[in-house]
Amino acid sequence: MVDSRPSLAPKNEEQLGEMIQHHRRLLPMGGSTKPTLVRARPDLVLIDMKGISGIVEYEPEEYTITVRAGTSLREVARELATHGQFLPFAPPFLDEGATIGGTVASGLSGPGRHRYGGLRDFILGVHLVDGRGVRIVGGGKVVKNAAGFDLPKLMVGSLGRLGILTRVSFKIFPRPTHYITARIHFESFGAAHRALTKLAVQPFEFAALELEASGEIVLRMGGRPASLETRLNRIERFLDHPLQRVDNDSESAYWRDYGHFGWTSNATHLIKVPLTIKRIPELEAALSDWRWVRRYSAGGNIAWIGSNGSESIDQLHRLLQEMKLAGLILRGETESPTIGHYRGGKFLRRIQKAIDPEGKFLSFDSLGKD
Amino acid sequence: MKDLLGELRALYPADRFFDRSAELVSYESDGLTAFQARPAAVVLPESREEIIETVRLCYQTETPFVARGSGTSLSGGSMPVPDGIVIGLNRMNRILRLDPEEMIAVVESGVINLKVSEAAAPYGLYYAPDPSSQQICTIGGNIAFNSGGAHCLKYGMTTNHVLKIVAVLPDGEVVELGDEGVDTAGPDLVGLYCGSEGLFGIALEITLRLLPKPEHFQTILAAYESLAQAGDAVSAVVSSGILPGAMEIMDNLSIQAIETAVHAGYPTDAAALLLVELDGEKETVDSDFKHLDKLVRDTGAYEIRVARDSDERARFWKGRKSAFSAIGRLSREFIVQDGVVPRARLGEALSEIQRLSEKYSIRVANVFHAGDGNLHPLILFDSAEERGLERAEELAGEILRLCIRLGGSITGEHGVGMEKRTYLTEMFSENDITMMKRLRRVIDSKEISNRGKMLTDGEAPSLTHRGLHPLEAAGTISRE
Numbered sequence: 001m002v003d004s005r006p007s008l009a010p011k012n013e014e015q016l017g018e019m020i021q022h023h024r025r026l027l028p029m030g031g032s033t034k035p036t037l038v039r040a041r042p043d044l045v046l047i048d049m050k051g052i053s054g055i056v057e058y059e060p061e062e063y064t065i066t067v068r069a070g071t072s073l074r075e076v077a078r079e080l081a082t083h084g085q086f087l088p089f090a091p092p093f094l095d096e097g098a099t100i101g102g103t104v105a106s107g108l109s110g111p112g113r114h115r116y117g118g119l120r121d122f123i124l125g126v127h128l129v130d131g132r133g134v135r136i137v138g139g140g141k142v143v144k145n146a147a148g149f150d151l152p153k154l155m156v157g158s159l160g161r162l163g164i165l166t167r168v169s170f171k172i173f174p175r176p177t178h179y180i181t182a183r184i185h186f187e188s189f190g191a192a193h194r195a196l197t198k199l200a201v202q203p204f205e206f207a208a209l210e211l212e213a214s215g216e217i218v219l220r221m222g223g224r225p226a227s228l229e230t231r232l233n234r235i236e237r238f239l240d241h242p243l244q245r246v247d248n249d250s251e252s253a254y255w256r257d258y259g260h261f262g263w264t265s266n267a268t269h270l271i272k273v274p275l276t277i278k279r280i281p282e283l284e285a286a287l288s289d290w291r292w293v294r295r296y297s298a299g300g301n302i303a304w305i306g307s308n309g310s311e312s313i314d315q316l317h318r319l320l321q322e323m324k325l326a327g328l329i330l331r332g333e334t335e336s337p338t339i340g341h342y343r344g345g346k347f348l349r350r351i352q353k354a355i356d357p358e359g360k361f362l363s364f365d366s367l368g369k370d
Numbered sequence: 371m372k373d374l375l376g377e378l379r380a381l382y383p384a385d386r387f388f389d390r391s392a393e394l395v396s397y398e399s400d401g402l403t404a405f406q407a408r409p410a411a412v413v414l415p416e417s418r419e420e421i422i423e424t425v426r427l428c429y430q431t432e433t434p435f436v437a438r439g440s441g442t443s444l445s446g447g448s449m450p451v452p453d454g455i456v457i458g459l460n461r462m463n464r465i466l467r468l469d470p471e472e473m474i475a476v477v478e479s480g481v482i483n484l485k486v487s488e489a490a491a492p493y494g495l496y497y498a499p500d501p502s503s504q505q506i507c508t509i510g511g512n513i514a515f516n517s518g519g520a521h522c523l524k525y526g527m528t529t530n531h532v533l534k535i536v537a538v539l540p541d542g543e544v545v546e547l548g549d550e551g552v553d554t555a556g557p558d559l560v561g562l563y564c565g566s567e568g569l570f571g572i573a574l575e576i577t578l579r580l581l582p583k584p585e586h587f588q589t590i591l592a593a594y595e596s597l598a599q600a601g602d603a604v605s606a607v608v609s610s611g612i613l614p615g616a617m618e619i620m621d622n623l624s625i626q627a628i629e630t631a632v633h634a635g636y637p638t639d640a641a642a643l644l645l646v647e648l649d650g651e652k653e654t655v656d657s658d659f660k661h662l663d664k665l666v667r668d669t670g671a672y673e674i675r676v677a678r679d680s681d682e683r684a685r686f687w688k689g690r691k692s693a694f695s696a697i698g699r700l701s702r703e704f705i706v707q708d709g710v711v712p713r714a715r716l717g718e719a720l721s722e723i724q725r726l727s728e729k730y731s732i733r734v735a736n737v738f739h740a741g742d743g744n745l746h747p748l749i750l751f752d753s754a755e756e757r758g759l760e761r762a763e764e765l766a767g768e769i770l771r772l773c774i775r776l777g778g779s780i781t782g783e784h785g786v787g788m789e790k791r792t793y794l795t796e797m798f799s800e801n802d803i804t805m806m807k808r809l810r811r812v813i814d815s816k817e818i819s820n821r822g823k824m825l826t827d828g829e830a831p832s833l834t835h836r837g838l839h840p841l842e843a844a845g846t847i848s849r850e
Binding site for chain 2: 059060061062063064084107109113116117118120121130134135136137138140141142143144145146147148149150151152153154155156157158159162173174175177197200201202203204205223224226227230231234272273274275276277278279298301302325326327328338340342343344346347348350351353354355364367
């Protein structure tokens with residue numbers, strides 16, 4: 001995606017620090033794959049972070065990797081794959097050129113978060129430059145670390161407003177050598193939702209577990225080829241419902257497509273709404289009424305929604321406020337990308353004062369008030 | 371100060387307010403028995419409102435307070451501030467809600483860790499973080515120190531299982547962080563709060579994530595003629611792509627202590643024992659185990675045992691979990707450490723610890739979470755010997771510096787607390803520490819919440835005694 005907006009492009013942390021000191025208000029951007037989060041404004045200087053890129057350290061034996069924030073997910077995934085490893089949470093927009101820094105700042109995890117956890121469960125350490133232009137290190141490079149405040153976690157979902165990331169360390173896992181995917185069609189959304197609720201509490205290990213608005217569950221399992229069929233048959237017996245296996249050729253393409261959000265291409269807005277299995281029916285009733293496209297991902301813990309028209313965002317905002325759910329707009333015109341009900345605003349605004357005393361980054365003032 | 375005590379005496383009934391010496395003694399230290407301090411008073415709230423009011427009173431009178439669970443902290447994290455207030459949370463022990471469909475438990479901060487799994491068990495669920503003190507330690511304490519356990523590589527630590535926290539900040543403001551789902555929009559404030567070592571006020575209500583209990587386990591115990599060989603075996607497991615639930619190593623000194631104390635049936639001539647456990651779906655575990663078994667045999671273990679049933683599995687683990695308490699049999703006095711090194715440098719770290727042990731003429735027993743590089747050197751000393759304590763402390767410091775040098779951490783799971791404050795400044799730069807202090811001050815402008823822990827300007831006070839926590843000596847808890 002070509003971006004012709006004027007921006008500064010630092011090559012290292014020192015340059016970035018100087019830019020922060022010399023400009024009034026700044027917003028970092030990576031691959032611009034979440035356009036609403038890097039919306040141009042006359043008073044805002046966009047900082048192109050793609051120049052601070054590259055793998056700093058990768059030790060497959062340690063299950064850790066350290067990369068500069070402007071590195072593309074594509075490059076990271078490729079490097080990890082050469083050693084049979086991966087980022088299990090499968091962040092989206094990899095093919096579109098998302099960077100690791102933007103992925104952390106937007107806090108996005110894909111269907112893979114169901115198995116071992118999301119992005120926040122794999123981040124170990126960060127380098128960031130704060131609102132005073134000072135380089136700060138938080139966390140570390142080892143998978144176990146209890147020293148100091150957990151700044152790496154704070155940076156997840158920080159939207160470029162709590163300092164600008166320059167480096168990230170992750171825990172990684174061995175990638176399953178083989179996968180199997182199956183679709184289960186139910187007679188109604190309600191029936192599919194009930195089946196999902198039953199599946200989620202079982203000790204079955206799903207690499208992905210998704211619920212479609214059409215009343216279909218799509219599940220994926222990873223592991224040794226000899227056991228995959230046996231494990232899948234067991235699910236079929238447990239649900240007492242036929243599964244359609246997706247053939248091997250289309251299998252990986254199906255999940256790769258997921259990261260593109262192609263199914264929302266006709267929607268004006270793309271929104272992420274974290275929720276729980278129990279909240280799904282209420283949200284689904286409204287979205288189906290409005291005829292919006294939607295999917296419930298990661299065992300029913302994330303709703304991805306495609307809407308039509310800007311007034312519709314106000315509708316969604318009011319609904320989310322009522323349901324006490326938060327929403328993050330990734331694509332589409334809007335006043336603010338954060339809609340619905342956010343908790344912790346008071347605490348967050350204090351934290352922001354410590355990191356950004358002069359307000360060099362966008363504020364969190366428009367977040368839900370406690 | 372008089373005003374505060376008067377207000378607290380009015381707020382609490384006599385059986386939940388203590389200010390006389392005899393009553394205060396048992397609150398003077400925690401799992402790090404070396405440090406002791408006398409608080410001005412101890413209060414035992416039974417409601418959220420009492421906690422909030424107590425914190426507000428402390429804020430108004432600028433009186434430091436320490437929230438305390440069961441006092442099992444191994445870094446002095448719950449030690450009182452001299453003449454401050456201790457807010458004991460053991461009475462806040464209600465499980466408020468357990469939803470098996472959402473797989474969450476909502477608890478007060480004084481709920482004992484193991485009780486959560488016990489409550490979840492009838493639904494086939496459990497609470498994964500399992501520090502060895504889990505029969506006694508509280509969720510509030512687990513949150514403050516981001517407690518770990520033996521299953522951290524695969525399952526993470528406390529922070530990976532906390533969804534939502536309602537907390538009272540040191541100035542009395544009540545905040546809600548996070549939500550009931552596992553994913554979030556916006557910055558991960560729950561993640562920042564976990565591991566904040568009591569500096570961010572007191573957690574009142576916590577929503578925990580429950581998991582389906584693993585269906586099946588396979589546990590293997592392998593004996594080696596050297597620590598290096600055991601370390602190589604760990605590398606082999608890691609390279610194979612198998613992700614174990616747990617991987618632990620014990621050296622000969624620990625094995626001997628364990629056998630004397632609990633008779634786990636470990637081979638006492640082994641230079642190192644490796645314990646590896648797989649958990650998950652039966653099909654996956656059994657097929658992975660075939661590979662694991664072959665792999666372990668190929669690494670030259672001279673004796674291999676596979677647990678035949680859950681009783682035998684429990685026996686394999688009993689030894690490992692009793693290691694710290696058992697060490698008390700070898701030496702009344704010892705320092706427990708908690709450093710982390712990258713796994714590939716484990717061998718190097720252990721050789722260096724061996725060399726340091728010889729240099730200082732002090733025995734060091736080693737028990738560690740081989741899967742994540744988290745070492746627990748147990749430095750055995752006798753303060754009656756010439757410079758016995760000083761040599762032990764110097765050795766401990768060198769080991770922490772070694773961890774930093776090898777790119778690891780000064781603490782994997784016990785936290786900084788009192789004990790490692792000066793080393794935090796060696797692990798992080800001045801700018802990093804300044805930022806931590808800035809964050810602390812926007813939350814606690816008067817620095818009354820667990821003052822003197824984790825961040826400090828002064829020197830750490832000197833130690834008076836190092837040994838078993840009274841509960842360990844009684845065999846009630848064991849720690850790792």
